[in-house]
Structure formats: C-alpha cells, structure tokens
Amino acid sequence: MPKIDFRQIFNESFGMVRHLLRWIPLACYVGIAAGTASAILLASLTYATNLRESHIWLILLLAPMGWLMGLMYRHFGKSVEGGNNLILEQIHNPKDVIPFRMTPLILIGTFLTHVFGGSAGREGTAVQTGASLADQLTRPLRLSPQNRRILLMTGVSAGFGSVFGTPLAGGVFGMEVLAIGAIGYDAIAPCFLAAFVGDLVTRAWEPVIPGIRHTVYTVSEVPSLNVRTILYASIAGVLFGLVAMLFARTTHAIASTMRRLIHRTELRPVVGGLLVTVTVFGIGYAHTSKYLGLGIPTIVAAFHTHLPFYDFAAKLVLTAVTLGTGFKGGEVTPLFFIGATMGNALSSIIPLPSSLLAGMGFVAVFAGAANTPLASTLMAMELFGAEAGAYAAIACILSYLFSGHNGIYHAQRVQSSKY
Amino acid sequence: MPKIDFRQIFNESFGMVRHLLRWIPLACYVGIAAGTASAILLASLTYATNLRESHIWLILLLAPMGWLMGLMYRHFGKSVEGGNNLILEQIHNPKDVIPFRMTPLILIGTFLTHVFGGSAGREGTAVQTGASLADQLTRPLRLSPQNRRILLMTGVSAGFGSVFGTPLAGGVFGMEVLAIGAIGYDAIAPCFLAAFVGDLVTRAWEPVIPGIRHTVYTVSEVPSLNVRTILYASIAGVLFGLVAMLFARTTHAIASTMRRLIHRTELRPVVGGLLVTVTVFGIGYAHTSKYLGLGIPTIVAAFHTHLPFYDFAAKLVLTAVTLGTGFKGGEVTPLFFIGATMGNALSSIIPLPSSLLAGMGFVAVFAGAANTPLASTLMAMELFGAEAGAYAAIACILSYLFSGHNGIYHAQRVQSSKY
Numbered sequence: 097m098p099k100i101d102f103r104q105i106f107n108e109s110f111g112m113v114r115h116l117l118r119w120i121p122l123a124c125y126v127g128i129a130a131g132t133a134s135a136i137l138l139a140s141l142t143y144a145t146n147l148r149e150s151h152i153w154l155i156l157l158l159a160p161m162g163w164l165m166g167l168m169y170r171h172f173g174k175s176v177e178g179g180n181n182l183i184l185e186q187i188h189n190p191k192d193v194i195p196f197r198m199t200p201l202i203l204i205g206t207f208l209t210h211v212f213g214g215s216a217g218r219e220g221t222a223v224q225t226g227a228s229l230a231d232q233l234t235r236p237l238r239l240s241p242q243n244r245r246i247l248l249m250t251g252v253s254a255g256f257g258s259v260f261g262t263p264l265a266g267g268v269f270g271m272e273v274l275a276i277g278a279i280g281y282d283a284i285a286p287c288f289l290a291a292f293v294g295d296l297v298t299r300a301w302e303p304v305i306p307g308i309r310h311t312v313y314t315v316s317e318v319p320s321l322n323v324r325t326i327l328y329a330s331i332a333g334v335l336f337g338l339v340a341m342l343f344a345r346t347t348h349a350i351a352s353t354m355r356r357l358i359h360r361t362e363l364r365p366v367v368g369g370l371l372v373t374v375t376v377f378g379i380g381y382a383h384t385s386k387y388l389g390l391g392i393p394t395i396v397a398a399f400h401t402h403l404p405f406y407d408f409a410a411k412l413v414l415t416a417v418t419l420g421t422g423f424k425g426g427e428v429t430p431l432f433f434i435g436a437t438m439g440n441a442l443s444s445i446i447p448l449p450s451s452l453l454a455g456m457g458f459v460a461v462f463a464g465a466a467n468t469p470l471a472s473t474l475m476a477m478e479l480f481g482a483e484a485g486a487y488a489a490i491a492c493i494l495s496y497l498f499s500g501h502n503g504i505y506h507a508q509r510v511q512s513s514k515y
Numbered sequence: 516m517p518k519i520d521f522r523q524i525f526n527e528s529f530g531m532v533r534h535l536l537r538w539i540p541l542a543c544y545v546g547i548a549a550g551t552a553s554a555i556l557l558a559s560l561t562y563a564t565n566l567r568e569s570h571i572w573l574i575l576l577l578a579p580m581g582w583l584m585g586l587m588y589r590h591f592g593k594s595v596e597g598g599n600n601l602i603l604e605q606i607h608n609p610k611d612v613i614p615f616r617m618t619p620l621i622l623i624g625t626f627l628t629h630v631f632g633g634s635a636g637r638e639g640t641a642v643q644t645g646a647s648l649a650d651q652l653t654r655p656l657r658l659s660p661q662n663r664r665i666l667l668m669t670g671v672s673a674g675f676g677s678v679f680g681t682p683l684a685g686g687v688f689g690m691e692v693l694a695i696g697a698i699g700y701d702a703i704a705p706c707f708l709a710a711f712v713g714d715l716v717t718r719a720w721e722p723v724i725p726g727i728r729h730t731v732y733t734v735s736e737v738p739s740l741n742v743r744t745i746l747y748a749s750i751a752g753v754l755f756g757l758v759a760m761l762f763a764r765t766t767h768a769i770a771s772t773m774r775r776l777i778h779r780t781e782l783r784p785v786v787g788g789l790l791v792t793v794t795v796f797g798i799g800y801a802h803t804s805k806y807l808g809l810g811i812p813t814i815v816a817a818f819h820t821h822l823p824f825y826d827f828a829a830k831l832v833l834t835a836v837t838l839g840t841g842f843k844g845g846e847v848t849p850l851f852f853i854g855a856t857m858g859n860a861l862s863s864i865i866p867l868p869s870s871l872l873a874g875m876g877f878v879a880v881f882a883g884a885a886n887t888p889l890a891s892t893l894m895a896m897e898l899f900g901a902e903a904g905a906y907a908a909i910a911c912i913l914s915y916l917f918s919g920h921n922g923i924y925h926a927q928r929v930q931s932s933k934y
Binding site for chain 2: 100101104105108109111112114115116263264267268276277278279280281282284285288292295296321322323326338341342345346349469470473474477478481482485486489490493494496497498500501511512513514515
C-alpha cells in the first residue's frame, strides 16, 4: 500500500497553527488600530476639504501654516520626519521602534496641509499611522527583528487597505512596496488579515463619524481584448509610466533643491506655500481650486466627462511643490488624479473608452511611481470590476517597466533590475 | 531651479525599449504556439469526452491503452517523461533544451488518457506544450541561460493562460509556480504578454475548430464581508489546504510505490488502468462516470445543485491512481473538481452560499496544491467576478499555508518556509 506520512502532515499543520496563533491577534490589533486611524483621517480630510472650500481665504495662510508645521516637526518630529521611507528602512533593517508620535504628527500635518490648500494625498498618512501604531507592540511583546519586520508590513497593508477600501490591494501592497522586482510571501497571512480587518473597521466607523465614505468610480465600458486594444493599452501604459517617473523625479528634485538652498527645515514649506498660493490666486481660484487637496471630484469627473488636457500636468506640479517642500500627506491620491485625468486626456488620441483610460491611468501612474504593479492591478479589479482587470494589468505592468528605478519611495530596494 | 536628469530618464527608457524589442516577438511567438496547442488540446478533449461517453466499453481498454502509452513514452519519451517537473528544473537550472517531441507525446498521451476513462486534467499538458514549443527557439537564437529561463516561463504562462482563458492568472502563474514563498518580476512583461496572446489565439481558433469553448462558472451570491464570514472563509480555506496536501501526497505515494514495486515503466499504467476500470464497473458506471476525464459537468453542477458529499474524495482517489501510475494529463482540472465539489459539500456545515464555497474551493485546492495563491486569486476574479475576490483570497491564502511544503510539483523550490 502507498504510505502517506501522517505525522509529517500533522507537524506541518501544527507549525502553521502556531504561526497563526501568534499572528491572528497581532494582525487584528493592527487592523483595528490602523482602520480607526484611517477613519479619523478620512473624516478629517472631508472636514478639511469642506472648510477650505467654504473659506477660500484660508489658502492665503498656507505659507505661514507651513512654517508652523515645519516648526512642529522640527521640535517634536525629528525622529519621524522620514515618513514612509523611515518605515521601509525599518522593515529592511530593523533598528529603532517607530515612535508613537508619528501618528498624531502625520494626522495633524496632513489635516493642515489639506485645510490650507496644499495638493497632497492620504495613503502616506495611512501607511505611517498603520505602521507606527503597529510598531508600538514591538517593545511590550519583545518581538524579534524578523517578527517586527512582519508587524510593520501588516501596518502598511492595514493602512493602505483601509484608507482606500481595497483590502486585496492593501494585502499585496505591504509585501510589494518593499523592493523593486521581487515579493516574498512570509508575511502573506498577517498582511491580508490586517488589511481585511482594517477595511472592516474603517467601514464600521462610517455610521459613527461623518465623512468617511469611500468614493465609487465607474468604468462604464470595457471593450473585448484584441491585438489592437492590447497595443493601445500598452501605449497608454508606457505614457503613464513616463509621467510616474516625471512625478517622482520632480518631487525629489524639488526636495533636494530645497535641502541645498534652505538650511532651516521650517522655512521650506513656506516657500512651497507661497508658490502654491501665488499660483492659485495669480491664475485665479476658479481655474486652480480643483488641483488643491485630494481633488476627488475631478478624479470622479475624469471617468465620465471630458476634462482639459493639462489637468494632469497642473496637478503634478502643484503636488510636487507641496510635498517636495515638506508639507504632509500622501502621494497616491494625487497620482490617482494625475493618472485619471491623463487617461481622460489620452482618450482624444487613443481609441479606447475614456472611462476605461481614466481607470487605467488611476492605477497605472500609481503602479509606476510606487513600483507595485500587482497591488495596482488588484486595486483596479476591486474598484472598477474584474472586466477592467486585463487592461489595468497591461497599463500597470508597462507603467512599472517605464518608470525607472527611482520611485516615490527612495528607501525601496532594487531587488532585481527591471530589464 | 530643481534639476531633473533627462539623460538618465532617456537611458532607462531606452534600456527598457531594448528589453521589450527582444521579448515582444518572442512572447508573441510563444503565445501563438501555445495558444494553438491549447486549442488543439481543448478540441481533442471535447472529442475524447464525447467518444468515451458514447462508447462506454472504451473504458475496458484503459489498462491495455496504458500499456501502449507506457511503451510509447519508454521508446520515444524518456527525455520528456519528467513533464512539468522537467520544465521547472530547466527554469531553475537551465541545461538541455526540452525536445520538441514533448508536445506531440503529451497531447497524444492526454488524449488517450481521456478517451479511455482516466481521471486527469489539462493544465499539465498545456504547460508542457507551451514550454517545449517555446524552448525550440533557444538553439536557433542562441539564448543565454538567463533568457532561456524567461522564455520557459513565458511558455508556462501562455499554456496556462490559454487553456483556462484566464490570462492574468496565467501571467502570474508562470512567475509564481517556480518557488514556494517568493516571486520575481524579471519575466513579468514576457509572461503577461505571452498569456494574453495565448488566450487570444485559443479564442481565435474557436470558430475554426469545434469544441474549444471555455466553460462559464457562476458564483450567484456573494455576501458582504464581516468578521463572521471571514472566519467561515478561513475555516474552509484550511480544509481546502489539507485536502490539497492529501491529494499531492497520495499521488506522490502511489507514484513512489509504483516505482518500487514495478520496474517496467510501461506496466505501471496497466495497474492504474485496471484499478480504475474495476472500480468503475464494480461500483457501476452510472455512479462513477462523473469522476472520469475532466468532469466539467460536475464542476458546473457544484455551483448550483447539491452534490453527494463524497464526490471530492472519489475524484481525489481516482485522479491520484490515474496520474500516480503514469497516465498523462494535468492535475489542475481534477483539483478544480475536488475543490468545487468539496466546497459544495461544506455548504451543509459552513453557512456561506454554496456557489461561493464551490468557487472558493475551485481555486483554493489548486492554490494549495500548486502553491500559487496570487495566481489562484486572480483566476477567481477572472472567472467569477471581482466580488468573489476577497473570499477567494482568504481561502487561497489559508489553503496555501496549510498545504505543506510538498505540492504537486516536486521540482518547485522552497524559497522561504511558509511559517
């Protein structure tokens, strides 16, 4: 009779059960903490956006507010200034626990940036709150460096999954963002569990805290794939990737110029704030207001109306100035804006439906800038439906390939070259 | 002014264009070759199934046919007997080009297995035709070992994506199946391109060759996620994983027992053929016929009717006997059968919709046995829609975690332990 080693089967299962008994409570804690932080973040951004739009003069205060925020980070936030890069560095090379203060500082910084009209996003904030709240367990539980690494990855996944309402993309993002060109599965269960719990928790806060609801984007038409449409999607993907590279490099170039020219960190956002304010009121608030803050209404519009072709460029510049000079917030929602409006613009030269191109751009510019093609493809399927998945995958992969090796996170390692 | 190094941007883009100029024609060739082979395979299996079902006595010839097939492989197929494992070995450690004869031999072997009533699948066949047809380019183009490795991966992706009509799952499968616990992106563009082209080519043959059409499976109800449903999905996932492990181990145990007891390779399928024939007619054709061949009608039924709880076990045993004794074909469609019927059976004890459990089992038992949780999740979204994606991901990841470190492909490397 054929023999099956049931003892080995038992041992393997037992090892896995032990692994999960450790990680299920930890991932649930991380999910609850990160999901709650994301709920607070989303609600605060809704409030900030409403406040700014009903008191336009607030934008005049962007420069002085930048100064205050710079002072705040200079006095209390030196240890957490690195933001997302600090988290990636700690995952690669675990040393110091990320201070709890990262959470309130980044929440306040992001809120101020959005109230006073900076152009920024939220995933950076969610990832930072998720990871810093997760890391608070490291000392009490005396986690080994290896386990701390997994814990930080769960924080990234939970933050990302909960702030966008896309747990599958969140689960993969936490594993994929660490390095270019490779992904390891050792944290797969904790990352996904934390992302699912985080998403549920953020949604559970919806009836309690006003202003949390996730936006719905609709790709209204997906043609069937053929050689022609694959080719069109590929061309769009290459262009999305080049713009992703341009965004990352412009932001880095502004940041390094600031570092070179302005020694006092708290004065850098003053310059950025002045540039944004002068641009907004110089050109006219009516024409520029849509580039401030998250810009959700314009992202939604990109899926169903024709927008000016230069929208993506304007958003790119204003976001690079805002973030490059030290304001707080994420890159990803601006990347969604840049991608969706660029897809909308491309629909006049690429014969694919404009809502599909907007959806492809939405995820693909992000895929190229963050070097996360699989998380972005999953995000497209979660947000726009499975039918859009193939087009999104083509655009995300080509954008990833053409965005170069320096994405928005400079602490991301290059595990293997893209070509 | 901030400086952006446009020369470096140009260089990076140029490197990528050069990479793609090499791989676009190669991946297209692989896609066309593998897609055509998959079309022939699908049509031949439809023909084989119809033939067997209208001439039940053919099953009596399974043992002698096994002997003939064994002789055929002994005389002409020594170099390609390794099948899928041979391909994985060549990807890990590129040495000898895979002979072209792998393609006709595996197509004929699979056809004979299905005509005479063996229980087997088709992905193994598609992967082998894809990779061996791809590898024919290695010598004429004098590809380096590194490029040959990528070429073989494109063959795997194209074969898998085209035979199931799921290019996203195919693209990831070619990268994910090589090793447990890690995935590299160096072949991402060629793998996805070949999978897309392969899928298009198989579909393009549909009007020309009868019997190619892909089956549609319908998950009719997906409840919203909450703590309870996540828990249910997790329990199901663990059970799917244990059954995946049981399948892999039973098949390996039968194969190693055969190797120990029966020295002449061509006599092993005779034993398997006799076992299957005696079982089928001993219990009665009416009760057992659904376990023979691919078993597509039963897989479809698992999504909408209540099936006997033992269906999955019967299919597991018959497939392990068929493949473990040396008949040809794949493991994956039987794994879909085992998973879908097991999910159907679980619906009497797990309070989730039975069509959802069938869909989860369909992909999750495969995810556990092949150690490909991401490809399987994408497959679920491609086949059942994005709504089922979260449940499929939970089931696939837990199945992957609980299926141990010895999947159906023993040439798969363990890159990092699962726990």
